Amino acid sequence: MTFLNPVIKYKKIVPEIFKEIPDVPTHSKVLIIGSGFGGAISAWRLAQAGIPSTILERGSYWPISKDRATFSDETIPDGRGYWHNKKIKLLNGFNACVDDFGGVMDVTSYEHIDVWRGACVGGGICYFYRGYDSARTKIF
Numbered sequence: 001m002t003f004l005n006p007v008i009k010y011k012k013i014v015p016e017i018f019k020e021i022p023d024v025p026t027h028s029k030v031l032i033i034g035s036g037f038g039g040a041i042s043a044w045r046l047a048q049a050g051i052p053s054t055i056l057e058r059g060s061y062w063p064i065s066k067d068r069a070t071f072s073d074e075t076i077p078d079g080r081g082y083w084h085n086k087k088i089k090l091l092n093g094f095n096a097c098v099d100d101f102g103g104v105m106d107v108t109s110y111e112h113i114d115v116w117r118g119a120c121v122g123g124g125i126c127y128f129y130r131g132y133d134s135a136r137t138k139i140f
């Protein structure tokens with residue numbers, strides 16, 4: 001199967017992710033790696049305490065709007081959904097080929113388990129299933 005160059009293909013759909021990356025400060029008191037729940041909350045709390053921080057994120061910032069589909073859906077997946085992973089296993093058990101691209105989810109398959117991790121600005125926040133477990137006081 002021949003794929004179009006993913007850069008050409010996705011540039012038409014989400015040009016924002018190909019914009020030049022802003023310069024990071026040459027010095028930062030705090031450096032946070034990753035912009036998921038952990039990184040984002042740390043940066044927020046530090047900002048509240050008056051301590052500026054820099055977040056370094058490997059993935060893109062994917063804009064979401066009502067007037068276009070930023071991502072493909074599960075039925076016809078593509079590289080926007082996966083972090084440099086050409087062969088993926090879908091939730092229905094079938095395998096699919098996608099472009100080698102810096103999509104939003106980093107999946108590693110092991111024999112009996114697949115591990116899904118965030119790979120975009122917001123990390124796992126971007127595809128949170130909206131399930132919550134209330135924090136038990138004895139844990140905190």
Ligand SMILES: Cc1cc2nc3c(=O)[nH]c(=O)nc-3n(C[C@H](O)[C@H](O)[C@H](O)COP(=O)(O)OP(=O)(O)OC[C@H]3O[C@@H](n4cnc5c(N)ncnc54)[C@H](O)[C@@H]3O)c2cc1C
Nearest residue numbers: 034036037038057058116118119120123124128129130131
């Ligand atoms: C599909 C899915 C659904 C989920 N649904 C729920 C739910 O309903 N309820 C619930 O409580 N939890 C849910 N989770 C779990 C939740 O999203 C994670 O527990 C949470 O995102 C973990 O936060 P984190 O900050 O540790 O990591 P992440 O959110 O994964 O953030 C880590 C960030 O670090 C970046 N990063 C990694 N390595 C580097 C590097 N070397 N340099 C720069 N950046 C890097 C990644 O790109 C990523 O953005 C879900 C997870 C997934 C995958």
